[in-house]
Amino acid sequence: MKYQNQLKSLSWAAIALGMSYPAYSQTSLKSAYQKDFLIGTALGTSHIEERNETANLLIKREFNAITPENIMKSEVIHPEINRYNFDPADKFVEYGQKNNMYIVGHTLVWHSQLPRFVSKINSPDSVRLFMTEHIKTVAGRYAGKINSWDVVNEALNEDGTLRKSVFLNKLGEGYIKEAFELAAKADPKAALYYNDYNIEQPAKRKGAIDIIKKLQASGTKIDGVGIQGHWSINTLNLKVIEDAIVEFSQLGIKVAFTELDLTVLPNPWDLRGADVNQNFEGSPKMNPYTAGLPDSVQVTLAQKYEDLFKLFLKHKDKISRVTFWGVNDGHSWLNGFPIRGRTNYPLLFDREFKPKLAYKSVLELKSAK
Numbered sequence: 001m002k003y004q005n006q007l008k009s010l011s012w013a014a015i016a017l018g019m020s021y022p023a024y025s026q027t028s029l030k031s032a033y034q035k036d037f038l039i040g041t042a043l044g045t046s047h048i049e050e051r052n053e054t055a056n057l058l059i060k061r062e063f064n065a066i067t068p069e070n071i072m073k074s075e076v077i078h079p080e081i082n083r084y085n086f087d088p089a090d091k092f093v094e095y096g097q098k099n100n101m102y103i104v105g106h107t108l109v110w111h112s113q114l115p116r117f118v119s120k121i122n123s124p125d126s127v128r129l130f131m132t133e134h135i136k137t138v139a140g141r142y143a144g145k146i147n148s149w150d151v152v153n154e155a156l157n158e159d160g161t162l163r164k165s166v167f168l169n170k171l172g173e174g175y176i177k178e179a180f181e182l183a184a185k186a187d188p189k190a191a192l193y194y195n196d197y198n199i200e201q202p203a204k205r206k207g208a209i210d211i212i213k214k215l216q217a218s219g220t221k222i223d224g225v226g227i228q229g230h231w232s233i234n235t236l237n238l239k240v241i242e243d244a245i246v247e248f249s250q251l252g253i254k255v256a257f258t259e260l261d262l263t264v265l266p267n268p269w270d271l272r273g274a275d276v277n278q279n280f281e282g283s284p285k286m287n288p289y290t291a292g293l294p295d296s297v298q299v300t301l302a303q304k305y306e307d308l309f310k311l312f313l314k315h316k317d318k319i320s321r322v323t324f325w326g327v328n329d330g331h332s333w334l335n336g337f338p339i340r341g342r343t344n345y346p347l348l349f350d351r352e353f354k355p356k357l358a359y360k361s362v363l364e365l366k367s368a369k
């Protein structure tokens with residue numbers, strides 16, 4: 001109700017009428033939340049190269065932490081067995097340093113976006129050599145510059161068992177400990193995180209807790225857990241998120257929300273009985289907001305973000321960082337995943353880089369105090 005009224009209020013109208021972004025807000029996310037946790041964003045190549053002045057101003061003004069969306073993944077940074085492509089990552093790190101930002105490395109060991117040569121590797125020894133050289137070289141190059149590494153990404157299945165990745169298949173479950181040890185050796189100062197999606201959900205959470213406890217029991221350094229936070233306005237479950245924050249932090253580690261976005265579109269897996277492999281591309285039912293986001297959905301999105309940040313603030317002593325997965329709606333990967341070619345609205349800034357009602361709701365949680 002509150003937002004229904006605000007939607008009609010003057011300031012909102014000013015945004016809708018195209019009032020320019022800096023004129024609208026006297027504060028920013030990073031300054032409002034300065035005493036609580038870092039506020040981050042994921043950067044693509046165009047951001048790192050500062051191609052769009054509006055985007056650049058917005059990033060510097062609103063965020064104090066950055067994660068590379070793709071350019072530190074092994075397929076990009078390590079395309080051939082003996083060749084690394086450091087240029088984009090060097091620029092990313094320079095961008096963070098020059099703007100005094102907290103710099104996150106994403107990610108060292110992941111089953112996805114691997115270089116092609118890895119699929120041709122057969123022997124366990126060769127997989128171990130790839131992983132070892134990769135971590136030593138990449139984490140070593142940025143040692144002292146990267147503040148935090150997502151060391152292992154998405155090692156779990158939904159039921160909490162370990163995902164049968166090339167690393168698990170060839171090296172056994174000890175690969176996780178090996179990866180963390182290699183990262184700690186290559187960059188002793190970086191905070192080391194285990195990162196995954198849906199690990200707030202009980203079964204998968206149990207799997208993550210297992211991983212963390214085993215690392216701790218063997219004296220391996222792990223500083224935090226990253227809950228990705230790819231959620232939906234239709235199914236957001238604050239209770240499980242709160243339980244996860246509390247349980248993870250009881251292990252003596254920090255919790256970060258590393259890839260936050262809230263889809264407003266239907267997901268294929270929400271449709272009961274729908275075949276996930278069915279082709280939904282081009283279906284208007286799955287892409288309802290091509291002409292703009294209806295006010296009612298804008299309001300729901302703002303309300304969900306408010307609920308979420310209220311919860312984050314309640315547990316701010318346990319949370320190190322909240323990072324959005326992208327700068328603005330136009331940039332979000334959710335326009336292309338899980339169905340290509342859709343128009344999604346999952347972030348706090350719209351396609352013109354203007355703050356949405358959700359931005360206001362997140363900021364006002366702080367100014368209300």
Ligand code: XIL
Nearest residue numbers: 069070106153197228230259325333
């Ligand atoms: C996504 C990127 O946003 C896309 O541009 C890319 O095509 C695929 O990967 N979990 C992760 C992120 O850890 O690295 C993924 O990023 C989103 C899911």
